[in-house]
Amino acid sequence: MDLPLKQTLTPDYFDALYSLDPDPWKFETSEYEAQKYAATLAALSKHQYRSALEIGTSIGVLTEMLAAPCTSLLSIDVCEIAQQQAIARCRSLSNVRFQLMGVPDAYPSEQFDLTVLSEVGYYWCREDLEKAQQLILQHLEPGGHLLLVHWTPYDDDYHNPLSGDQVHDSFLALPTSQLKHLKGDRAEKYRLDLFERMPEKSV
Secondary structure (H helix, E strand, O other): OOOOOOOOOOHHHHHHHHHHOOOOOOOOOOHHHHHHHHHHHHHOOOOOEEEEEEEOOOOOHHHHHHOOOEEEEEEEEOOHHHHHHHHHHOOOOOOEEEEEOOOOOOOOOOOEEEEEEEOOHHHOOHHHHHHHHHHHHHOEEEEEEEEEEEEOOOOOOOOOOOOHHHHHHHHHOOOOOOEEEEEEEEOOOEEEEEEEEOOOOOO
16 A cells, blocks of 8 residues: 655654653563564574674664674664663673664665664655665675564554555565565564575676
């Protein structure tokens, strides 16, 4: 179903949310979130990743968990209020770094063997999602993994420009010469998909 076109949500939107509530989605206390985080970590098919990127730090609950299987983890977010909580949460983790950055207007210059996009893609409009896809692919090493996790229920009253299903389906629609789908799982209120970046064929 085609939904009305909406614009990518701005940092001001998230600043307002976190100013009113330091944990607006109850990442710290929700049983649903705890179960989803467990499934997210279980979906990773390598025991260790050399250089990982998390797009969307929030308050760092998942960031802290992702640190274990990652030799180096860079976590980025558009909301400084939220990210300051994440920095405090992960202050003892020497392998975790943070940057204030909004994709697709900016993107880290590094190459990664794991990129995690969890509960972020539906905040982009279609055009920005497509830009983000290309940046993710450009900075994901051949053989590297891309893990998507998103809430799937959709309500027209939501501010989100896209649904979780639209985000995942857009990645599944990319050529298999670019991304190979390794596994997918759908729970009652979220879906999870793991991809592998395919090597570029020599001409």
